[in-house]
Amino acid sequence: MGWFSTSADEKRKEEVRTGARAPDRTERKQCWDARDGFYRCLDKNNVVDSLTGEGKKIADKQCATEHKAFEENCASAWVTYFKRYRVAEHKKKETLARLEKEGANRMAVEGPGDTPGSKKI
Amino acid sequence: MSRSLAAPQKLLRPLLQSCPRTQQQQQCQRFLSTQSSSCRPRRPTTAQRCTLDSQSTSVSSPSRPFLEQRRYKAKTVEEAKSRYRTGPFSWKAGLLFVVTSAGLVWYFEHEKQRMQRKRIAEATKGVGRPKVGGEFQLVDQDGRPFSSGDLKGRYSLIYFGFTHCPDICPEELDKMARMFDLVEEKAPGALTPVFVTCDPQRDDPKILKAYLAEFHERFVGLTGTYEQIKDMCKAYRVYFSTPRDVPAGKDYLVDHSIYFYLMDPEGDFVEALGRQHSPEQAARVILEHMKDWKR
Numbered sequence: 419m420g421w422f423s424t425s426a427d428e429k430r431k432e433e434v435r436t437g438a439r440a441p442d443r444t445e446r447k448q449c450w451d452a453r454d455g456f457y458r459c460l461d462k463n464n465v466v467d468s469l470t471g472e473g474k475k476i477a478d479k480q481c482a483t484e485h486k487a488f489e490e491n492c493a494s495a496w497v498t499y500f501k502r503y504r505v506a507e508h509k510k511k512e513t514l515a516r517l518e519k520e521g522a523n524r525m526a527v528e529g530p531g532d533t534p535g536s537k538k539i
Numbered sequence: 540m541s542r543s544l545a546a547p548q549k550l551l552r553p554l555l556q557s558c559p560r561t562q563q564q565q566q567c568q569r570f571l572s573t574q575s576s577s578c579r580p581r582r583p584t585t586a587q588r589c590t591l592d593s594q595s596t597s598v599s600s601p602s603r604p605f606l607e608q609r610r611y612k613a614k615t616v617e618e619a620k621s622r623y624r625t626g627p628f629s630w631k632a633g634l635l636f637v638v639t640s641a642g643l644v645w646y647f648e649h650e651k652q653r654m655q656r657k658r659i660a661e662a663t664k665g666v667g668r669p670k671v672g673g674e675f676q677l678v679d680q681d682g683r684p685f686s687s688g689d690l691k692g693r694y695s696l697i698y699f700g701f702t703h704c705p706d707i708c709p710e711e712l713d714k715m716a717r718m719f720d721l722v723e724e725k726a727p728g729a730l731t732p733v734f735v736t737c738d739p740q741r742d743d744p745k746i747l748k749a750y751l752a753e754f755h756e757r758f759v760g761l762t763g764t765y766e767q768i769k770d771m772c773k774a775y776r777v778y779f780s781t782p783r784d785v786p787a788g789k790d791y792l793v794d795h796s797i798y799f800y801l802m803d804p805e806g807d808f809v810e811a812l813g814r815q816h817s818p819e820q821a822a823r824v825i826l827e828h829m830k831d832w833k834r
Binding site for chain 2: 437440442443446450493495496499500503
């Protein structure tokens with residue numbers, strides 16, 4: 419029984435990894451946790467882009483364990499997506515910071531149903 | 540009294556008669572001794588008004604002609620005195636003022652918000668406006684046919700996504716579930732929550748059913764053929780980048796618009812709710828539109 423369930427779990431995990439099956443809530447949670455672990459390691463090593471160049475080298479060397487967990491728990495398409503997302507998010511933050519420094523005003527992008535002071539995402 | 544006041548005495552007589560003599564003298568003296576600027580009344584009382592009148596007539600200051608219009612004649616000394624004591628204000632007048640202003644402010648704010656919602660709701664109706672939404676024919680998560688007609692008669696909240704979505708759709712679907720619960724609390728049965736997949740190749744009814752069950756049992760999940768979904772997305776102005784005919788086993792992600800589309804009971808687009816709305820805010824917006832509809 420133990421053997422059977424383990425192999426079924428493995429099969430399911432494999433399906434999630436290859437994208438044959440969409441992950442459910444717990445699997446998504448596991449993936450996000452693994453992703454956050456990987457992100458934390460990248461933060462520690464000051465790596466933004468773990469896909470190319472120097473960043474990839476450092477990430478491969480310093481964050482191998484985290485990367486392995488990340489790949490194990492997430493669909494491969496998601497792994498690439500989250501790595502790219504990190505870069506895009508960083509650029510966005512940089513641009514915002516630059517604009518703010520230049521004295522740009524932040525425009526409210528809220529709908530008319532919004533109240534001021536609402537939580538921004 | 541100097542000569543300057545002596546000449547227009549004739550002109551001032553009717554006014555001076557209404558003021559107590561001594562007080563008037565006092566005021567005029569003060570007016571003469573200090574310059575005109577320091578004599579300006581902080582409170583328009585009778586005695587001071589007399590001074591003002593004498594000021595405007597005798598010294599004839601053309602820079603303040605409006606003072607002429609503020610003339611007030613008390614008929615008796617008693618009246619003048621009582622008026623001097625209470626002034627034009629009383630607590631009743633104050634209360635009336637406050638209540639009236641508060642009422643007006645509330646009314647105008649209320650109407651402004653209503654008109655704003657109405658404008659949003661009607662911006663997409665009528666001739667020459669971009670039309671969002673339209674007829675469709677898809678299947679729900681139980682494999683039953685589901686068309687645009689099934690949404691008529693109620694508001695509907697439509698969200699586009701796909702089950703392999705990495706982070707945004709699951710978050711947004713959780714938000715949608717919360718939003719729906721909030722609306723359902725206040726207006727049971729008035730809203731249909733709909734999830735339309737942008738990835739029909741992988742998301743068949745069975746998968747949709749399992750996926751949506753994790754978020755809310757009342758969600759309607761719609762799928763169809765690639766062409767049907769493409770038309771649906773086009774009708775709702777949803778951008779999506781689903782590749783066609785991907786070989787089985789190859790993973791891919793889909794880019795798509797991430798708005799909740801609020802549609803009215805006639806199937807017309809009302810408003811798009813986005814990531815910036817919290818579930819509470821979004822539910823409030825929806826409920827407000829619903830209130831407008833009943834009118």
